[in-house]
Amino acid sequence: MITPTDKKVLKRFGENLRKLRKDKGLSLREMSYACSIDNSKIAKIEKGMINITFTTLLQLAVALEAHPSMLLEYEPE
Amino acid sequence: MITPTDKKVLKRFGENLRKLRKDKGLSLREMSYACSIDNSKIAKIEKGMINITFTTLLQLAVALEAHPSMLLEYEPE
DNA sequence: AGAATTGAGGTCTTATAAGGCCGCAATTTA
DNA sequence: TAAATTGCGGCCTTATAAGACCTCAATTCT
Numbered sequence: 094m095i096t097p098t099d100k101k102v103l104k105r106f107g108e109n110l111r112k113l114r115k116d117k118g119l120s121l122r123e124m125s126y127a128c129s130i131d132n133s134k135i136a137k138i139e140k141g142m143i144n145i146t147f148t149t150l151l152q153l154a155v156a157l158e159a160h161p162s163m164l165l166e167y168e169p170e
Numbered sequence: 171m172i173t174p175t176d177k178k179v180l181k182r183f184g185e186n187l188r189k190l191r192k193d194k195g196l197s198l199r200e201m202s203y204a205c206s207i208d209n210s211k212i213a214k215i216e217k218g219m220i221n222i223t224f225t226t227l228l229q230l231a232v233a234l235e236a237h238p239s240m241l242l243e244y245e246p247e
Numbered sequence: 248a249g250a251a252t253t254g255a256g257g258t259c260t261t262a263t264a265a266g267g268c269c270g271c272a273a274t275t276t277a
Numbered sequence: 278t279a280a281a282t283t284g285c286g287g288c289c290t291t292a293t294a295a296g297a298c299c300t301c302a303a304t305t306c307t
Binding site: 106150 | 172176179180183221222223224225227228237238239240242243
C-alpha cells in the first residue's frame with residue numbers, strides 16, 4: 094500500500110522530473126513521443142500520482158537523454 | 171507487458187544489486203530485516219524476476235545505506 | 248553428524264502500474 | 278479572435294508488483 098510518506102517522495106520525484114523536462118524544453122506530448130509513454134501518464138508521474146516501475150524510469154531517462162541515475166539526483170527535501 | 175529487453179535490463183540490475191549486498195556482507199534475511207522487504211522478494215529482484223517500483227528502489231537503498239542513484243550506477247553491458 | 252543459516256522458488260490475495268483513449272479548460276500562437 | 282497546443286484528470290482493462298507465508302535443497306557452523 095502506498096503510504097503518505099511514499100506520496101511525498103513520489104511528489105518530490107515528480108517535481109524534479111518536471112523540471113528536467115522543462116529544462117529540455119519538451120511538452121508532455123513531445124516527451125511522450127520520445128519515450129513511448131502516454132502524455133497523461135507522464136503528467137500523473139509529475140504530479141506524484143503513480144509509483145513508477147524500474148523500466149518506466151529508464152524510459153523517462155531515454156526521453157531526457159540522461160543517465161537514469163540522474164533522475165534521482167535532486168534535493169530530497 | 172514486460173519485453174525480453176526489459177528482462178535483460180532487470181537481470182543486469184539484479185546482478186548489481188546482489189553485488190552491492192554481498193559487498194556489504196548481508197544475507198538476504200539480514201537485508202530483508204534492514205529494509206522491510208521479504209527475503210524471497212529480494213531474491214526475485216536479484217534474479218531479475220520483477221520490475222520493482224520507485225519506492226521499492228528507495229527501500230533497497232536504505233538497506234544498503236546508499237543513495238538510490240547509486241543502485242543505478244553500473245555497467246549496462 | 249546434526250543444527251542452523253541461506254538462497255531461492257512456489258502460491259495466494261490485493262493493490263496498483265501500465266497502456267490507451269477521451270475531453271476539456273487554459274494558454275499560446277497565428 | 279479563431280485555431281492550435283498543452284497540461285491534466287477521468288475511465289477502463291489487463292498485467293503485474295507488493296506483501297506475506299511456506300518449503301526445501303544446499304551450505305555453513307558446531
